[in-house]
Structures are given as structure tokens and as C-alpha cells.
Amino acid sequence: MTAEALVRKGRKFDQVLDGAREVFLRDGFEGASVDDIARQAGVSKATLYSYFPDKRLLFMEVARAQCQHQADEALASFDLTRPPREALTRVAHTFLGFIFSDMGQRIFRMCVAESDRFPELGRNFYESGPMVMRRALTSYLTAAVARGELRIDDMALAADQFAELCKADLWPKLIFGLKTRFTEAEIDRIVDGAVETFMARYGA
Amino acid sequence: MTAEALVRKGRKFDQVLDGAREVFLRDGFEGASVDDIARQAGVSKATLYSYFPDKRLLFMEVARAQCQHQADEALASFDLTRPPREALTRVAHTFLGFIFSDMGQRIFRMCVAESDRFPELGRNFYESGPMVMRRALTSYLTAAVARGELRIDDMALAADQFAELCKADLWPKLIFGLKTRFTEAEIDRIVDGAVETFMARYGA
DNA sequence: GAGAATCTAAACTGACCGGTTTAGTTAAAT
DNA sequence: ATTTAACTAAACCGGTCAGTTTAGATTCTC
Numbered sequence: 300m301t302a303e304a305l306v307r308k309g310r311k312f313d314q315v316l317d318g319a320r321e322v323f324l325r326d327g328f329e330g331a332s333v334d335d336i337a338r339q340a341g342v343s344k345a346t347l348y349s350y351f352p353d354k355r356l357l358f359m360e361v362a363r364a365q366c367q368h369q370a371d372e373a374l375a376s377f378d379l380t381r382p383p384r385e386a387l388t389r390v391a392h393t394f395l396g397f398i399f400s401d402m403g404q405r406i407f408r409m410c411v412a413e414s415d416r417f418p419e420l421g422r423n424f425y426e427s428g429p430m431v432m433r434r435a436l437t438s439y440l441t442a443a444v445a446r447g448e449l450r451i452d453d454m455a456l457a458a459d460q461f462a463e464l465c466k467a468d469l470w471p472k473l474i475f476g477l478k479t480r481f482t483e484a485e486i487d488r489i490v491d492g493a494v495e496t497f498m499a500r501y502g503a
Numbered sequence: 504m505t506a507e508a509l510v511r512k513g514r515k516f517d518q519v520l521d522g523a524r525e526v527f528l529r530d531g532f533e534g535a536s537v538d539d540i541a542r543q544a545g546v547s548k549a550t551l552y553s554y555f556p557d558k559r560l561l562f563m564e565v566a567r568a569q570c571q572h573q574a575d576e577a578l579a580s581f582d583l584t585r586p587p588r589e590a591l592t593r594v595a596h597t598f599l600g601f602i603f604s605d606m607g608q609r610i611f612r613m614c615v616a617e618s619d620r621f622p623e624l625g626r627n628f629y630e631s632g633p634m635v636m637r638r639a640l641t642s643y644l645t646a647a648v649a650r651g652e653l654r655i656d657d658m659a660l661a662a663d664q665f666a667e668l669c670k671a672d673l674w675p676k677l678i679f680g681l682k683t684r685f686t687e688a689e690i691d692r693i694v695d696g697a698v699e700t701f702m703a704r705y706g707a
Numbered sequence: 708g709a710g711a712a713t714c715t716a717a718a719c720t721g722a723c724c725g726g727t728t729t730a731g732t733t734a735a736a737t
Numbered sequence: 738a739t740t741t742a743a744c745t746a747a748a749c750c751g752g753t754c755a756g757t758t759t760a761g762a763t764t765c766t767c
Binding site (some may be wrong): 408410428467476493495 | 678
């Protein structure tokens with residue numbers, strides 16, 4: 300008996316989660332039927348219900364795992380030692396690459412839509428979304444200030460401002476369906492503009 | 504026969520729209536049942552269906568009207584003649600006052616959630632939401648640049664950046680349910696920070 | 708290979724929902 | 738006062754969905 304057997308009672312646990320993720324992300328919470336999920340997972344409905352007491356908890360688990368996964372991935376490529384313009388440009392591209400991805404959008408949409416039905420979901424997403432970005436940026440900014448490369452009084456505010464600057468123009472267009480993808484040039488315009496504005500305020 | 508009788512065939516048209524708005528904003532598109540709407544509107548289901556061929560079109564009409572109404576309201580108080588710090592601070596407070604309102608939030612949530620089911624909805628919201636803000640700001644910035652109070656190369660980018668700066672920190676917390684309202688001090692911190700950063704970049 | 712745990716397919720329950728219909732009532736126009 | 742347009746309440750239809758049950762098949766363990 301392995302350790303996780305206490306939680307994952309059977310061998311098809313992962314199949315269920317994978318199928319649920321796929322269908323939930325495609326159709327949303329209400330749009331996804333449990334029969335669809337079971338079919339997608341290649342599992343009987345009874346098996347699914349032997350793992351999760353109801354649809355709501357299955358959804359929560361999918362969302363939680365997905366947020367976790369993305370937070371980890373986002374944190375992977377951070378270099379605290381580079382000078383501000385370079386580091387910020389790089390962070391911005393990573394950040395946008397994620398929130399503009401199909402997966403990132405779907406998760407955002409789902410969290411916004413369902414976060415009053417599932418208050419935990421919103422909090423969870425915030426923790427492993429905006430909060431991760433803020434922490435990563437803050438620690439970089441702190442290091443850069445210590446090196447005398449930046450001058451910042453309110454570190455958290457500076458981090459949040461930079462994140463917001465990166466979304467200018469593009470994010471609303473994406474989220475409300477006016478565009479579905481952007482050229483390198485469009486992204487560079489925003490990122491360079493964000494870095495420029497940030498440096499104008501906080502550059503040493 | 505009045506002019507609007509061609510469109511509003513009967514006397515309870517407004518009742519239906521009012522009831523629909525209330526229920527849709529409270530429960531979302533899927534969550535709202537037509538029976539609920541009819542009950543809330545104080546109207547029979549048959550009457551409701553005599554005005555609108557189906558639930559989807561009723562929803563679209565409610566959303567359209569609501570977006571229009573808010574766009575008009577937002578544009579009311581703009582003073583193109585004031586100096587940047589004052590004008591921007593004022594715009595920021597108006598802007599935040601709206602997007603932080605209960606109504607503003609609900610509409611945003613609804614548009615995000617349903618804008619792949621109803622592509623028109625997203626576009627409509629964008630036109631009478633972000634786009635209105637951008638146009639208003641752009642025209643102010645243009646005037647201020649002409650007066651020599653600001654120096655801006657990409658007007659649209661500057662406008663979008665300012666709007667984004669105003670949402671730093673607060674907006675994600677609100678939208679993901681970490682907080683439901685903010686103190687004056689919390690808002691001032693963000694608005695002042697936004698104006699400061701904007702002026703650092705674009706001040707003449 | 709026996710027994711226990713896990714899984715399956717499919718039928719079923721009970722509830723809800725969008726939309727229609729019916730038979731009759733209220734209000735407005737002439 | 739009569740006609741006509743708008744409205745009502747309630748039953749009804751076809752369909753979907755979450756969740757349960759059943760009877761049996763598969764897989765794992767020892």
C-alpha cells in the first residue's frame with residue numbers, strides 16, 4: 300500500500316482528474332456534464348463518484364491543481380541578478396506568455412465566473428496567480444534597490460503597477476474577444492512601454 | 504400609437520427588462536431561470552416570451568442597455584481644462600468608483616463569463632467600457648499635450664497605461680473575492696501612485 | 708486460484724428548465 | 738358598449754442533468 304493510496308483510493312484517480320480538467324476548461328462548470336467528464340476520462344460515472352462526493356469538489360480539485368501547476372512553472376525562470384531593464388523585460392514576456400495562453404485565459408475566465416459560487420476558488424487563484432507574480436517581482440525589486448539600481452518606497456505597489464502596465468491594451472482586447480492572438484510587435488510595444496514607464500518612475 | 508410602440512409592443516416591456524436585469528445580474532445567464540425573471544418582473548411567462556423570442560436575446564438586450572447606461576454616466580464628468588495631476592486624479596476616482604461598484608463588478612463578471620457564448624457581448628462591453636475610458640482619456644491627454652503640460656508620443660498607450668495603473672492591487676483583490684470594499688486611504692494610495700508614475704513618464 | 712477491491716455499463720430517480728399552449732381575464736380604443 | 742390587443746395562471750412537453758443503484762466484469766493480492 301503506497302502513501303497516496305490513503306487519498307487516491309484507486310488506480311484511475313489521475314484519469315478522472317485529467318478528464319475533468321479537459322472538460323471543465325473547455326465548457327466551464329455549468330457547461331460540463333458529469334457524463335461528459337466520465338466519458339472523457341475513460342471511466343464510469345460510478346467510479347468518478349467513488350473518488351469525489353460531488354461535482355463541485357471535483358471542480359475545486361481541478362482548479363486547485365491547475366493553479367498550483369502554473370504558479371510553479373511561472374516561478375521557474377527568474378534571474379534576480381540582471382539589471383532592471385533586462386530583468387523586467389524578461390519577466391514581462393514570461394508573464395504575458397502565460398496569461399495570454401489558451402490555458403491561462405480559460406482558467407481566468409473560469410475563476411472570475413465561478414468565484415462567487417466558490418469563494419475558495421477565487422482566493423486560491425489569487426494566491427497562485429497575482430500573488431505569485433507580486434512576490435517574485437518584489438523580491439527582484441528588493442535586490443535591485445539594494446544594488447542601487449532602483450529607488451522604490453512602496454515595493455508592493457511598484458510590483459503591482461508593473462504587472463498592470465504589462466496588460467495595457469492587450470488584456471481587455473483578449474478577454475472580451477476582440478482579438479485572439481498578438482504579433483511580436485504588438486507585445487513589444489506594450490512591454491517596452493511598461494518598462495519605460497516603470498523606469499521613469501523608479502529608475503535610480 | 505406612440506413612436507416606441509413599434510418596438511415595445513406592450514405596456515410591460517420595461518417591467519420585463521427591469522426584472523431580467525435584476526435576476527441576470529444576481530444569478531448570471533445560466534443561473535437565472537426564465538420563471539424567476541417573469542416572477543421578478545411581475546409578468547407572466549407568456550408575456551415575457553411575447554417580447555423576446557428567447558432567453559439569449561433577452562440577456563443580450565439587458566447587457567446592451569446596461570453597458571450603454573454606464574458609458575453615458577462615466578462620460579458625464581470630464582473637465583478637459585484642468586492641469587494633469589488634478590484632472591487625472593479626478594478621472595481615476597470616477598473610474599474606480601464605477602468599476603468597484605457592485606453593478607460594475609457584476610457586469611464585468613457576467614461579460615467575462617459569457618463572452619465566448621455571446622461574442623457580441625464581449626465586443627459590446629469593450630466598446631462601452633474600456634474603449635470609452637480610452638477615448639475620454641486620449642482626448643484629455645491630447646489637449647494637455649497641446650498646452651505643453653505633458654509630453655506623449657503614443658497617446659493610446661498612455662491612456663491604457665493610466666487605466667491599468669489605477670487598478671493595481673485593488674482590482675484583483677476585488678474580482679477574486681479577497682476584499683469587497685476599500686477605504687479611502689487604500690484607494691488614495693493607488694490613485695496617487697498611478698498619477699505619480701504617469702507623471703514621471705509623461706510629465707513635461 | 709480464491710477472495711477482495713475496484714471498476715463497468717446502463718438503467719433509474721427526481722428535479723429543473725426553456726419554451727409552448729390553452730382557456731380565460733384585464734385594459735384600452737373607438 | 739363593444740371590439741381588440743395585451744396580459745395572466747397554470748398545465749404541459751421534451752430534454753438535460755446530478756447523483757444512485759444494480760448486477761456483473763476486471764484486476765490485484767496473497
